[in-house]
Amino acid sequence: MKISEKALKCNLSPMRKFHPYAVAAKEKGRKIYHLNIGQPDIATPPAYFDAIKNFEQPVLEYAASPGMPVMIEAVRNYYEKIGVHYDASDILITTGGSEALSMLMLCILDEGSEVIIPEPFYPNYNTFVKAAGDVIRPIRTRPEDGYHYATREQIEPLINEKTRAIMFTNPGNPTGAVLTHEEMRLIADIAKEHDLYVIGDEVYREFVYGGEKLATIGEFDDIAQNAIVIDSVSKRFSACGARIGALITKNKEIIANALKFCQCRLSVATLDQVASAALYTVGSDYFEAVRKEYKLRRDTVMKKLSQIPGVICEEPKGAFYLMAKLPVDSADAFQKWLLTDFEDNGETVMCAPGEGFYATPGMGVSEVRIAYVLKQADLERAMDLLALGIKKYNETH
């Protein structure tokens, strides 16, 4: 009996390899500060739980395959508010942004076709792309430049006859880089000139800290047929466990083909759709409070990083991640050591080592992703542990 080639090409999460060391450290009584995972600690708006408690139908039925009208309308209305008009038929509700990505890759990729993605990138893109039989062509970036990727010189040489799409997370995971309007316009132009799909994974849209207008690749009318937006309630409303996302595009051919996969899996969970639609009733004060909290955290992390000699990190403009180059020989070895050999008052810290975020072998060796999803005091302590760890690690290695 055989395992498929495409499954064998995929990998377990690169973060997973440190899990056994974390378990062992906890068994020794160590407290671990987790800067390695993107699970927000912000409370989910009560509207979610209220909607579920008010559900009164006796049979929990399948929902319609493209999504429940109430959920589609919530998404449509949200985009109207940020100035982009979609018809209800431009929106497919999916089981998280993950399913939207999975279906989209199946729709646009053949064996050997290529997707251009700036690296470092969200590691699960590897599996979505490989499951569809495909190749990631990374845009190279540098920590010294704040991981910026949106220049014609960086992108255009990567385009060849196999290229199907340019894809990016904006605001960025893992880098926190945010595209300016001019940069988005440039990517739109390149996609248009070369007849490519342009895929904006915009699940962190609200998380920008410089007063920027909420942006989307869907706002450029002249590339309406090229643009595809991946969306989700997970980060927007701290509702990761709802698994409600959306695939949004005015390209009817994409919608018609993605609908085949929607029908095949029948529907998205009924109660989660009803409750996620209710999330969209929260006011702008919710987002302002959340933004303020994360901005404070970002500033804390940046301040602490700036005090560690040898760290390279440009201030990230969005999401709740940053990527930093540490003065260590190997972030992998350092992270392992933090869990096995280091402690300060019984405490240690976890980041996500950088190599797993790169497609190019040998890149990201000294980098880590830091998710600033901890409360202020914990975050300060975590960063102090990181600073102390770097010092001690370099004294002994």
Place this chain on the structure above:
Amino acid sequence: MKISEKALKCNLSPMRKFHPYAVAAKEKGRKIYHLNIGQPDIATPPAYFDAIKNFEQPVLEYAASPGMPVMIEAVRNYYEKIGVHYDASDILITTGGSEALSMLMLCILDEGSEVIIPEPFYPNYNTFVKAAGDVIRPIRTRPEDGYHYATREQIEPLINEKTRAIMFTNPGNPTGAVLTHEEMRLIADIAKEHDLYVIGDEVYREFVYGGEKLATIGEFDDIAQNAIVIDSVSKRFSACGARIGALITKNKEIIANALKFCQCRLSVATLDQVASAALYTVGSDYFEAVRKEYKLRRDTVMKKLSQIPGVICEEPKGAFYLMAKLPVDSADAFQKWLLTDFEDNGETVMCAPGEGFYATPGMGVSEVRIAYVLKQADLERAMDLLALGIKKYNETH
């Protein structure tokens, strides 16, 4: 910009083409009795809604990728009760049985490899298999034989060097055929001899009407490495909208590879897992009542069918579907006519025409699938409408 070959090979649901006619009929004020869809009308056990109402955590977090321990334990314990021991690590919780099928096909199929499936079969198998780049090799059956497929003569000649698996729905959708213990043993033997996976889609397990013991392909210890079970709470507990299923196997290689896809989509909806685990606390009286109700319905449909001249239909032993050969030239044309040209006291009926359940072109032309998911009086009326429709259709065609 291109759409992938694999997406183009997939089709929209074959049932969907009658939807516009149904909408038009309803707009004319027609009442339609739906025998065409498998949405049970049985109330979902209140344990589901109670569990959700009692959920008190402030942040709706991601669950663990393989599934929440409470849900895995509910499934494990259920199998213990029917006499099959699984370890927790043999069970992956999935977003419906659909996701389990999708992940499994990605794990075992390469471009051009084949899966042997008795036809008629659940039409979504087409998309799961084609999305993984693959071919369904159908086992031919006949309405006159009650669609039985489990003989060495029918199965073995279909095996070739590209064959990866034998897959079946048992109890059967759309036929209602139920494998005997001897037939399951035979399929197990064939899988073992030819080193094939054997995939039991057993989401209708409880729906057997002859007092049969609840059976599973997982009960044969000697093919533990070959056997993979697809499971779901959808039909078992009339909780289709929960989208909670499972991929179950003692084959660690399958689990390890499917886990890559589980990690990639992060997790299954948290509340739906908590609530679905609670479903497993309902007692055997629930299943007895449900079985009794469906048996009554099956008997009603069979009695009514036996009174229509020219219908061929062996009594189905399980699930809540049957396949019948009608005395009409084309079930497609007949179904369309039922919606556009027929009515009796303002009412008409919908079945699912048979061709969409076959891989072999030209098969199933005069057949329909009937889902007996209506209450007694509605079911009788629906069958009377079908009988009257057949009579009138043949008078005018």
